[in-house]
């Protein structure tokens with residue numbers, strides 16, 4: 212059981228389908244959904260349905276057939292029995308999938324959120340220096356003290372009933388947490404690996420791109436490095452979201468780096484741009500110079516859902532148990548996507564509300580980042596897909 216719990220996506224698919232499937236199907240999928248690689252990520256987190264089938268039936272084929280038959284039987288009988296955790300995963304109804312964005316890009320979301328907050332509730336360009344909890348007295352009233360400095364100026368202190376933390380965990384270690392005046396060590400929380408990523412956005416004249424840009428984009432298997440392809444993949448951004456390019460132009464978003472090439476992710480602009488343009492020429496037939504190029508480097512773009520992810524989750528639960536009123540949410544709890552991150556935040560907000568219910572508590576501090584440095588401007592918020 213321990214082996215299955217810590218099994219990687221690569222091991223799992225190699226065992227069931229062989230290494231070629233891993234190299235040419237699973238590897239690009241993992242790169243395109245996390246910037247990681249099949250041998251470093253947990254099967255349990257990445258493919259929970261397949262994990263549950265193997266756990267329940269010992270075989271994907273037998274499990275697939277039996278769970279299919281069971282589903283048929285259940286729907287025939289109108290059965291609404293309480294299901295075990297593993298069979299719940301198998302019977303969960305398909306949710307609609309796909310990418311989404313907003314008119315004006317993803318920044319529209321934080322803009323819209325900031326618009327709804329008054330000035331006093333939103334502290335930007337601030338560094339949190341310490342988080343201190345005082346469990347004596349009424350445990351649910353004002354027992355969190357946040358010390359922070361705004362734009363490097365003098366320290367300020369504020370008191371809250373609850374704190375939702377969404378920073379990467381290494382930020383939290385830097386901040387330092389205290390419980391009843393004594394430092395509370397977070398050393399029991401396993402280290403989280405973050406993938407670095409360079410994102411290169413290029414615009415071309417439509418007439419300079421030979422290939423038809425059908426679908427989401429293109430993903431590159433790691434094995435293709437031997438043939439001189441060094442990007443992870445490219446999204447056809449203006450095919451997915453037409454408002455991203457003016458008429459007569461197309462826009463690509465190319466990803467470089469991740470666990471596949473950490474050093475390349477942080478290479479200088481000219482080098483990363485050349486890698487992106489070389490692949491674009493060969494993959495989509497982009498000719499001539501691009502109309503525009505933009506490069507963004509994210510030192511810690513995505514947290515990796517490593518093999519020990521379950522131990523990581525247990526340690527978060529221990530921390531929240533030890534420090535009542537502190538909740539952890541974000542893209543390393545329950546999924547990387549924007550939708551799952553929003554769901555994680557909503558869940559934490561719900562937990563705070565139920566904790567405060569009946570206590571008269573009201574004050575809530577959400578620490579979205581230790582390094583927020585731009586004041587978002589309000590913008591229209593419309594879903595495009």
Ligand SMILES: C=Cc1c2[nH]c(c1C)Cc1[nH]c(c(CCC(=O)O)c1C)Cc1[nH]c(c(C)c1CCC(=O)O)Cc1[nH]c(c(C)c1C=C)C2
Pocket residue numbers: 242243244245246308309310427428429430443444445446447466513546547548549551
């Ligand atoms: C090539 C690199 C990357 C591309 N997108 C991302 C990277 C690292 C980032 C990313 N894409 C998705 C997620 C959310 C994953 C999740 O937890 O749900 C993240 C962090 C979504 C996604 N991207 C692709 C698929 C199939 C999905 C899942 C969609 C769904 O759940 O329905 C494929 C894909 N990603 C990229 C390309 C070029 C591509 C396919 C052509 C770029």
